[in-house]
Amino acid sequence: MPEKKPYLPPTPADVQEEIEIFRKEEEAAQQTFFAYLGIRDLLAKRTDVLAAVNRNSMFWLTTNHALFVSTFIWLGRIFDQKSAHNIDLLLKAVEQNLPEFGRDALRKRKEEVITPQQAGDYVKDRHHTVIDDVRELRKQVKAWRKVYEPVYGEVRDHLAHNKQGVSEIDPFLAKTNIDEMKRMFGFLHALHEALIELYLNGRNPLPLPDVTFNPPPARPRHPGDKAYAEAQASLLSMVGEQLNPSVQSQ
Template sequence: MTEFETELEIFRKEEESAQQFFFSYLSVRSSAAGDPDILRKLNENALFWITAHHSMLVATFVTLGRIFDQDSKHNIDRLMGVVARDLSIFSLKALQTRKEASQITAAEAAQYVVGKHALSADDVKRLRKQIDVRRRIYEDRYRDIRHKVFAHKATADIAEVSSMFAKTNIEELKSLFGFLHSVHEGLWEAFHNGRRPDVKPFQFTLPSEPPPRYKSLAPGERTFREGYAVLRSMLPKATEDAITE
């Protein structure tokens, strides 16, 4: 694997883990808020569920910090630095070589790269600008929670903690995780398929019903659905049947 592939895989694991922690948290929160029977079951073992629910939130912020903080060993800046240092791996010639190694003929590989896009310095600059916008969001509203409340316990002042959380927004966090997911997908497609990265935030859909078979779910979507299924499975059979109907 190239250094880029290694860093991209590390980034994928981080952004997907953050998704999973966050949407697990949301599945418990929304299920309990929307269904009194589920809330009643959670309250039967309240300490466990309070602990598990809090742990999901802690893990979300800790992982988000590893992605954005400049002093992390592997972060989104390091990934983009690796991309910028050697754009030759995104050239059409390099793409053709990779396709030839994937058990297609040289002629087929040459035909494949026709009309494809080679990632450019302008593409990297555009991506970095979009990342900087999200970093400012993280730094303005989420970094202090990560550092002062969850990672290092720098404050125990209830008023200060409440003030920090008052600036947060669930939809904004969804968009932030959607953007990070799209960064991975965009760079992966640029490297493997010669596609110009169009990093619009991925739109998560969170209904509890099974998805259409053709739809591939992001980890956050899958975790949310599984969390809902687990919570619903705790209900007595008659109650579960009534919900399903």
């Protein structure tokens, strides 16, 4: 009988890589959502822009549909617990790599760009992450999952698995709320900002930074803001107008 090999726990995920994957997915979701809103909002206000869009209606209908579907597919990748990378696995990676979020690990990372003395001084008042930090973040994710699953998760599942696509989706969309979605994207972006600042600079992730989306923004900060502004700039260019430069600038 072959000798039984001792159990070896799986190697913890590379937490910096998981944070970067999460950034790409939450930013992709907010970009498609706010580009969709930018187009929708402007067309509702400007009949001349709507007339210009109708001259190439198939393209704009395709674009609108693609942005709409992509928003929910990206949200599904973030919240779906069966996906290869999701928000729960992200926090699991943080928990499994807690020492990486401590002062000693931060000091070693800083020593790669500044002197050991400077690095030692820098980390003295930096946040030393403990399991309670992760538990609080999990609590907030759980609260947003309760919002996502019965409403936005249903839209995502319908789009992904129903062959009729958007044709029978109105009952699901009736439960959605634009302002609620803005707050959801604000939470997701805030979570990324908190984790990357904790990892790179030792900043306390709690409370999460205040990230709000209320287009049209005066000065775009986040990818969603920029996507909203650029979507409207593209439409306005069709009628010979330019968006206010201050809105397009970063």
